Amino acid sequence: MSDPMTAPRAINGRAPDVFREGGWVEMRQFSETEAVDFVVIGTGAGGGPLITRLAEQGFSVIGFDAGPYFRPLEDFASDETTQNQLYWLDERIVDGDNPMHMGGNNSGKAVGGSTVHFAMVSLRFRPEWFKSRSLLGYGADWPLDWREMWDYYREAERALSISGPINYPWGPKRPRYPYRAHEMNGAAHVLARGAEAMGYKWTPTPLATVSAPRGDSPPCVYRGFCRFGCSANAKQSQLVAFIPRALAAGAEIRDLAMVGRIETGADGRATGVHYFREGRWRFQRARNVVVAGYAIETPRLLLASANDRYPDGLANSSGLVGRNLMTQSNQGVYGSLKDEVRWNKGPPSLAVTEHWNYEDRKDFFGGYCWMSQGPLPIEWATALTGSLGLWGEALRERMTRYNHQVGLKMVGEMLPNENNRVTLADETDQYGLRIPRITYSWGDNDKVLIQHALGEMQTSLELAGVRDTFRQEDDTNHLAGTARMGSDPGSSVVNSDCRSWDIPNLWVCDGSIFPTTGGVNPSLTISAIALRTADRIKALAARGEL
Amino acid sequence: MTDHFPGYDVLRKRRTPSWDERTRQAINDRLSVPREPRFLSPELFAILAAACGRIIPQPPDRPPVPVAAMVDTKLFESKRDGYRFASMPEQGEAYRRGLRGFDDAAQSLHGRRFAGLEPAAQDQILASAQKGELDGPAWQGMPSKMFFEHRLLIDAVSAYYAHPTAWSEMGFGGPASPRGYVRMQLNRRDPWEAAEAKPGEEDRVRWENEHV
Ligand SMILES: Cc1cc2nc3c(=O)[nH]c(=O)nc-3n(C[C@H](O)[C@H](O)[C@H](O)COP(=O)(O)OP(=O)(O)OC[C@H]3O[C@@H](n4cnc5c(N)ncnc54)[C@H](O)[C@@H]3O)c2cc1C
Ligand code: SF4
Numbered sequence: 001m002s003d004p005m006t007a008p009r010a011i012n013g014r015a016p017d018v019f020r021e022g023g024w025v026e027m028r029q030f031s032e033t034e035a036v037d038f039v040v041i042g043t044g045a046g047g048g049p050l051i052t053r054l055a056e057q058g059f060s061v062i063g064f065d066a067g068p069y070f071r072p073l074e075d076f077a078s079d080e081t082t083q084n085q086l087y088w089l090d091e092r093i094v095d096g097d098n099p100m101h102m103g104g105n106n107s108g109k110a111v112g113g114s115t116v117h118f119a120m121v122s123l124r125f126r127p128e129w130f131k132s133r134s135l136l137g138y139g140a141d142w143p144l145d146w147r148e149m150w151d152y153y154r155e156a157e158r159a160l161s162i163s164g165p166i167n168y169p170w171g172p173k174r175p176r177y178p179y180r181a182h183e184m185n186g187a188a189h190v191l192a193r194g195a196e197a198m199g200y201k202w203t204p205t206p207l208a209t210v211s212a213p214r215g216d217s218p219p220c221v222y223r224g225f226c227r228f229g230c231s232a233n234a235k236q237s238q239l240v241a242f243i244p245r246a247l248a249a250g251a252e253i254r255d256l257a258m259v260g261r262i263e264t265g266a267d268g269r270a271t272g273v274h275y276f277r278e279g280r281w282r283f284q285r286a287r288n289v290v291v292a293g294y295a296i297e298t299p300r301l302l303l304a305s306a307n308d309r310y311p312d313g314l315a316n317s318s319g320l321v322g323r324n325l326m327t328q329s330n331q332g333v334y335g336s337l338k339d340e341v342r343w344n345k346g347p348p349s350l351a352v353t354e355h356w357n358y359e360d361r362k363d364f365f366g367g368y369c370w371m372s373q374g375p376l377p378i379e380w381a382t383a384l385t386g387s388l389g390l391w392g393e394a395l396r397e398r399m400t401r402y403n404h405q406v407g408l409k410m411v412g413e414m415l416p417n418e419n420n421r422v423t424l425a426d427e428t429d430q431y432g433l434r435i436p437r438i439t440y441s442w443g444d445n446d447k448v449l450i451q452h453a454l455g456e457m458q459t460s461l462e463l464a465g466v467r468d469t470f471r472q473e474d475d476t477n478h479l480a481g482t483a484r485m486g487s488d489p490g491s492s493v494v495n496s497d498c499r500s501w502d503i504p505n506l507w508v509c510d511g512s513i514f515p516t517t518g519g520v521n522p523s524l525t526i527s528a529i530a531l532r533t534a535d536r537i538k539a540l541a542a543r544g545e546l
Numbered sequence: 547m548t549d550h551f552p553g554y555d556v557l558r559k560r561r562t563p564s565w566d567e568r569t570r571q572a573i574n575d576r577l578s579v580p581r582e583p584r585f586l587s588p589e590l591f592a593i594l595a596a597a598c599g600r601i602i603p604q605p606p607d608r609p610p611v612p613v614a615a616m617v618d619t620k621l622f623e624s625k626r627d628g629y630r631f632a633s634m635p636e637q638g639e640a641y642r643r644g645l646r647g648f649d650d651a652a653q654s655l656h657g658r659r660f661a662g663l664e665p666a667a668q669d670q671i672l673a674s675a676q677k678g679e680l681d682g683p684a685w686q687g688m689p690s691k692m693f694f695e696h697r698l699l700i701d702a703v704s705a706y707y708a709h710p711t712a713w714s715e716m717g718f719g720g721p722a723s724p725r726g727y728v729r730m731q732l733n734r735r736d737p738w739e740a741a742e743a744k745p746g747e748e749d750r751v752r753w754e755n756e757h758v
Contacts, residue, residue, distance in 0.1 A: 078721035103628025221726025
């Protein structure tokens, strides 16, 4: 078996068949000297669906990813440490009052992007969050209408065969989920008990892993290693759900291909990308360039592509590229039960309580949800050392109660702030590219929201009979912002079509475009917007406006 | 410490449908990690081994976990975390400074090398680092609290809990591919999971654990 980390697999007219050991599927390949319609940089939650739908619409498309092309059945060990291979581990410098932990916390590097290791939680925003400035008084409005998003959410949920409840308890009506909800594990039942004791609704979490067979995907076997790659292929990552479709529709994927710079021509338009693959720098010509590298790498690439004409970086006339970086607060409360819970069985977040504050009766901005948890041993041990400062015998003793632990973690909305940002450091990486510096400080509102959520979660666990509860005060996860979408070139980087205001054939289609980050996990929204963007591109092309 | 899972050895499942080939290979590699340092000097490695021995003491009755060798391997293979605090140097340099810092503290407090101190004295130095109280030329401005909490503690604990000995000791089911799990409810154990002993049940539980 070849090593996916050292030599590209998508070459010589074929790409790995992720569903068959040692199998291949045919792949179209484009020449570097002929411009393709679209180059998409990044194949994750945003890039995956976009590449697929553009190819299905008949455009010539190449998807670049700096990461390897994994074969889940052969490459994924059931092991936390080995599966670090899924993460973006290149050096990044973090500072600010609350330096962000990167790597496995929020950054994937693989064909399929971070969805190869994401926890599969697939939630919709609530309608008001798209207009939080005008309706709720904070953040910024999205230039999108929630009713249109409702249709694209539906499409994304179908494409990913989301397994979820028949009736979702909050928000405007939505159709039933394509696949039935998964059976809840013990940890999820404890969430339900606690929520009910507080008078809050709860539901089995809509998840991107199938509860019944789908094509070549067998149903989930509840092994619980989801965040380390699903070796069963039950999980509907982009690697499994979209990329094979993209290849079948004639897209090319270039794995282990790091894009270092976007080139612009005399007319100011993007002409193609410089990328590093198989030991040397190459150039691919393109009529359109879409950046989909997520909220750190996207601004890094736009900034690093600065030239005489665009001295502050591409698409940056607003000065907002790299600014308004947002993460989501991911604090938790844990404790012990007399019962054996064995929280590692099944996907980690099988139940959710969302929008408990749907009517916004509270004295801070933003929303949050919380979910049941099932950390594996290393994650749990480092949570104990990080939150309780435990080491020595005390740590080993505490770890032997692993099978009795339960916990809840929030996904909370942090507010955009221009000073939270990505810039370029002077240090360079293995490609000779300047590494990103990530500056992050929580605001007052963020702190109040976190404390509120911690209090609620702790109360609910205690009401559910959980003992020895403690708080994990310092954790963040998903990323957003840094190339925000808006309706005005002075205060945003891209328009509602994800098209940059400054350079008409340069687009951004990933989590970077979020003007606000909402209080639920982001990838379903990223994918829904990617599907919409592909449709918009088709409509613009038909009108000759590309 | 009492053994809550007598007779449970996660490696017994190695040849069962709970472990696939890729997993077997990954764990084999881990079990055979070279015990000699390849990144740190023997002198610094001795300090690291002593510190790891206190941070995560070894069980007396299970195969030892080569924690220091696993940390050294991480450094040797340049396995990074994907981020670095602005106040911290690159990981190899952080270890060189921090481990020398422990030795300097041992010299100035006890006139001896860190590795040769009594466990209680070693614990005291580690606790000072955790509180950010160690300083001196060896540290070159690196905060001892950051080194302890965000480097040494995380690396040592992550190494220990990556080892089957730790999984067996804590009753963790371990790898579960392709077999997976079936009994999702509270207080339901799949036959290939560890059984926990309540007082008086040790013999029955030992039998069950020998048949996972
Ligand atoms: C542990 C974990 C659990 C998560 N769980 C959930 C969850 O349950 N639900 C949810 O909604 N979200 C979850 N997320 C977040 C989710 O995975 C991300 O929000 C989402 O994948 C982001 O999509 P994206 O397209 O913006 O970027 P990504 O999916 O990260 O894709 C970006 C891709 O671009 C590539 N790339 C970047 N720069 C370059 C370059 N210069 N050249 C070539 N390629 C490049 C990268 O290699 C990467 O593959 C989780 C994340 C993590 C880390
Ligand atoms: S629990 Fe299900 S989705 Fe998660 S890794 Fe196992 S089979 Fe895949």
